[in-house]
Amino acid sequence: MPAISINNDVATAIALYFSTSKNQQEIIDILTASVETLKQQSGFISFSIHKSQDGLRVATYEQWHNQADYEAFLNSATGKALSAQISAFPAESHLFEIVTSQSISANHVPPKIITGGFITHFAEFRTTPENQPRLVELEKEYIVKAFENNTGLVSANFHRSLDGLMTINYGQWISQEAFNDIFRSPGFESTGSGYWVGLAENEFHLYDVVFTEPAEENN
Numbered sequence: 001m002p003a004i005s006i007n008n009d010v011a012t013a014i015a016l017y018f019s020t021s022k023n024q025q026e027i028i029d030i031l032t033a034s035v036e037t038l039k040q041q042s043g044f045i046s047f048s049i050h051k052s053q054d055g056l057r058v059a060t061y062e063q064w065h066n067q068a069d070y071e072a073f074l075n076s077a078t079g080k081a082l083s084a085q086i087s088a089f090p091a092e093s094h095l096f097e098i099v100t101s102q103s104i105s106a107n108h109v110p111p112k113i114i115t116g117g118f119i120t121h122f123a124e125f126r127t128t129p130e131n132q133p134r135l136v137e138l139e140k141e142y143i144v145k146a147f148e149n150n151t152g153l154v155s156a157n158f159h160r161s162l163d164g165l166m167t168i169n170y171g172q173w174i175s176q177e178a179f180n181d182i183f184r185s186p187g188f189e190s191t192g193s194g195y196w197v198g199l200a201e202n203e204f205h206l207y208d209v210v211f212t213e214p215a216e217e218n219n
Contacts, residue, residue: 002046002063002212003110004157004170006101010045011070012159013062014168015093016124017086021055027089028058028210034082035213041078043069046214048113050120050207057205059122061113061170067095094166096159100140102147103155103172111155111172113212118154120207121171121179125200129164135199136160139167142187142195149185152178167200179206 005012017027031049038044045063052058064070073079103111127135139158146153154172161167173179182188187195196202 001115001214002048002061002113004098004101004113004155005063006098006108006110006157008097011064011067012096012098013060013064013070013093014096014122014159014170015060015062015091016122017058017060018090018092019052019056019058023089024051024055024058027086030086031058031060032211034085035211037078037082039213041069041073041076043073046113046212048209048213049211050122051210052122052205052207054205057122057207059205059207070095092166094161094163096161096168099136099158099160099167100143101155101157102143104147104153105155111157113209115209115212115215117209118172118174119176119179120209121169121173121204122207123169123171123202123204125167125169125196125202127164127166127200131199132160132164132167135167135196138195138199139169145185145187146182149188150178150182152181176206 019027028049028051035047038047043065048061050059143156146156152174154174157170159168
């Protein structure tokens with residue numbers, strides 16, 4: 001199964017597809033079908049598909065050996081053909097590096113992405129290249145507070161887009177109730193006083209992992 005590369009040993013691409021409850025499964029089906037082609041590409045490591053519980057997103061978490069391999073695939077005839085298949089659906093995609101990660105694992109084992117596993121939280125912070133460094137500083141501070149204030153948080157993994165336009169927290173939770181508890185902690189309020197205010201626009205969705213390559217049974 002895929003594991004989050006907390007030491008940035010790989011290139012990580014995250015894509016967010018803006019779906020509706022009517023076309024969400026269609027997007028998932030197209031992405032799933034693309035995996036057989038992806039597996040044949042030089043530098044490919046893993047591909048994970050996440051389905052938002054509200055029907056408004058499909059998120060992919062993709063790993064390649066390095067940025068050059070990923071960009072070579074995107075610019076290849078095969079990459080362009082796969083992009084064309086999904087181009088009818090609006091999407092946002094960036095390359096990321098992990099800037100801070102914490103989990104309940106005592107041995108700092110990289111968090112695994114498991115089909116049907118923990119509830120996954122993609123926190124989307126849309127920012128600017130000027131504001132991203134300060135936002136990252138605060139994320140490093142508040143990830144510690146998140147674990148101090150919530151026992152249902154399994155892992156939090158903040159990613160910084162290389163173009164400076166975004167950060168994403170890939171969080172894993174044991175339950176919806178545990179996730180809801182975080183909003184009662186100072187600095188995490190969703191009512192206009194969160195730590196990101198003035199630096200980024202924040203939006204989040206909760207997801208279920210519906211597909212991974214490699215699959216759990218292959219490891």
